[in-house]
Amino acid sequence: MNPPPLGLSQDARWTYPKALSLRTIGLFCIIIAILLITGRNVEMGRMVQLTASAVSVTATGQGQSQVADGLAKIGSSLWPLQISETTEIGRIDSFDRSRLPWFSHIETRTEQTQTLNPETLQMDSVSETAEYLVEPLGYLGHVAVKLVETFEIALWGTVIAILISLPLAFFSASNMAPNRLAYTVARSIVSFLRAIPELVSALFLVLAYGFGPIAGVLALALHAAGFLGKFYAEDIENADTKPQEALTAVGANRIKVLRFAILPQVMAQYIAYTLYVLDRNFRMATVIGLVGAGGIGQELKGRFDMYNYHHVATILVGIFCTVFVIDQLSARLRRRLF
Amino acid sequence: MSPLQPIHVAFRTVSKTFPDGTQALKDVSFDIARGAFCVLLGPSGSGKSTLLRCVNGLATPTCGEVFIDEQAVTDKGLPQIRRKVSMIHQQFGLVDRASVAENMMGGALAEIPTWQALLGLYPDHFKTKACELLQSVGLSPEHLQRRAGDLSGGQRQRVGIARALMLDPQIIVADEPVASLDPRISQEIMELLRQAARRRGVTVLCSLHQVALAREHADQIVGLQRGVLIFNAPVENLSDGDFSDIYDQEPAA
Numbered sequence: 001m002n003p004p005p006l007g008l009s010q011d012a013r014w015t016y017p018k019a020l021s022l023r024t025i026g027l028f029c030i031i032i033a034i035l036l037i038t039g040r041n042v043e044m045g046r047m048v049q050l051t052a053s054a055v056s057v058t059a060t061g062q063g064q065s066q067v068a069d070g071l072a073k074i075g076s077s078l079w080p081l082q083i084s085e086t087t088e089i090g091r092i093d094s095f096d097r098s099r100l101p102w103f104s105h106i107e108t109r110t111e112q113t114q115t116l117n118p119e120t121l122q123m124d125s126v127s128e129t130a131e132y133l134v135e136p137l138g139y140l141g142h143v144a145v146k147l148v149e150t151f152e153i154a155l156w157g158t159v160i161a162i163l164i165s166l167p168l169a170f171f172s173a174s175n176m177a178p179n180r181l182a183y184t185v186a187r188s189i190v191s192f193l194r195a196i197p198e199l200v201s202a203l204f205l206v207l208a209y210g211f212g213p214i215a216g217v218l219a220l221a222l223h224a225a226g227f228l229g230k231f232y233a234e235d236i237e238n239a240d241t242k243p244q245e246a247l248t249a250v251g252a253n254r255i256k257v258l259r260f261a262i263l264p265q266v267m268a269q270y271i272a273y274t275l276y277v278l279d280r281n282f283r284m285a286t287v288i289g290l291v292g293a294g295g296i297g298q299e300l301k302g303r304f305d306m307y308n309y310h311h312v313a314t315i316l317v318g319i320f321c322t323v324f325v326i327d328q329l330s331a332r333l334r335r336r337l338f
Numbered sequence: 339m340s341p342l343q344p345i346h347v348a349f350r351t352v353s354k355t356f357p358d359g360t361q362a363l364k365d366v367s368f369d370i371a372r373g374a375f376c377v378l379l380g381p382s383g384s385g386k387s388t389l390l391r392c393v394n395g396l397a398t399p400t401c402g403e404v405f406i407d408e409q410a411v412t413d414k415g416l417p418q419i420r421r422k423v424s425m426i427h428q429q430f431g432l433v434d435r436a437s438v439a440e441n442m443m444g445g446a447l448a449e450i451p452t453w454q455a456l457l458g459l460y461p462d463h464f465k466t467k468a469c470e471l472l473q474s475v476g477l478s479p480e481h482l483q484r485r486a487g488d489l490s491g492g493q494r495q496r497v498g499i500a501r502a503l504m505l506d507p508q509i510i511v512a513d514e515p516v517a518s519l520d521p522r523i524s525q526e527i528m529e530l531l532r533q534a535a536r537r538r539g540v541t542v543l544c545s546l547h548q549v550a551l552a553r554e555h556a557d558q559i560v561g562l563q564r565g566v567l568i569f570n571a572p573v574e575n576l577s578d579g580d581f582s583d584i585y586d587q588e589p590a591a
Contacts, residue, residue, distance in 0.1 A: 240433075242427060242429050242431050243431050243432060243444075245396065245427075245431065246425065246427055246431030246432070246444070247447060249394050249396055249420065249423075249424075249425040250420060250424065250425070250445055250446075250447060250504075250505070251416070251417055251420030251421055251447070251448035252447035252448060253452065256447045256450075256452060256455050256456075259455060259456050260436070260443070260447060260455070261444070264433045264440065265433060265434075265435055267435070268435070
């Protein structure tokens, strides 16, 4: 008996599928067309042109650039950071000279002001002397307190989000929902919560609960609950079904299956999502403060409206440092879990 | 096994057609005596798993019935039946990320009140039992804390067997318990299952691919091909030809 010949047999046609089919190329062309049209609408061409001129002006030092000028102006008005805080003593209620706050001292400043003398109708130079309390790290401390307050808002927003999203996730996972109706209702609530941006719900909640952290916490919690509900539910649906079947076979009910076959599988992922939400809530908490929902955002908005750009710079650096620290801590925690 | 032993599990004209139209079982009828070790042989897709799953209600026959102790398996009776019937799985059915200790408690869930289970407050007698069973399948105390996913395949199936014994079952259904293990470990696991069952008088219905293992461990062998029962006999009555028949025949197109 002859061994079968090496190489492909002639009667069977072996052809590999092509990498680029006509459909892929067509799809690619459509995407390019969409990008070109939408790019025109959002002035992407002008963006590239302005950025290029700004870069060339900065590099060569010749010519004019609107963008470079703008950025330089912002930079110079932000710098230096505002660290100290100065308050006129006359404005402090029940000021106690014998007990000054730490590291602070009292400065006496004399200011010359021109005023119109009503009798002589001449401009007189009047010198006013006032005492000021100067705290060298005062504003930094104030920002730190506000950042902690913002973190507290974010933390509680996350806690309430978890409490809302856990039952929602149970009912909006197709393999756990007791019936079709509960599933649909839970899914709709989750989508609805996710569809409303924090900033928008904060606007309404500030009207309902007044200025302050309550509105902020609730706004963050509602949006994050929609986010967590979706992701928790998807993990429940995607969990390995073999352990679930094994427990069903020994007569475990739905709740026990969830606790013993699903929860151990998804726990690490849940903690990762929750940490991300905490991180995101902190960043969003700074934004919703702009509409009066408490925290550093409210301070930022106030300083920005008063053109105190040095203060704004301190706040921005503070936010950046806190986000960085949260990010590092959660990355470390996540590495431990997996 | 003497033929006078009372019947424990009885299949009566069991047929199963899946919603997509595939017929997994056609009129399968046979009996298993109390305490017997019955092995199901048959190629992949011959309906072995479906037949096993009909015993504990994970699958419901389209027509025909399964009887356990002369009681038909029905949806209503499932909680009682599932306390009597344990299952061992091909892919072990363990939660890889959970500890062996927690996986073991999974086997006793039917007897632990829900709130206690949720809080992880397991009754002491179950904890003791879990340890005894793990020792009896050849695992040591340090395995208790380990994640199931960190164990070797053989060790995982040992946990699977120990878990199946948590509620002192009368029947164990094993769905290709050694399909993902190497030959030596397969031999050990089958030995273990056989001994554990014999010591407790448990009836076993086990599907297998390995004819050699079946001959060595089974009392009774049932052959399935494309959902049809092709033989059912005590192991000593079967010839080599009978075995080769099940796997040799090409499935009809």
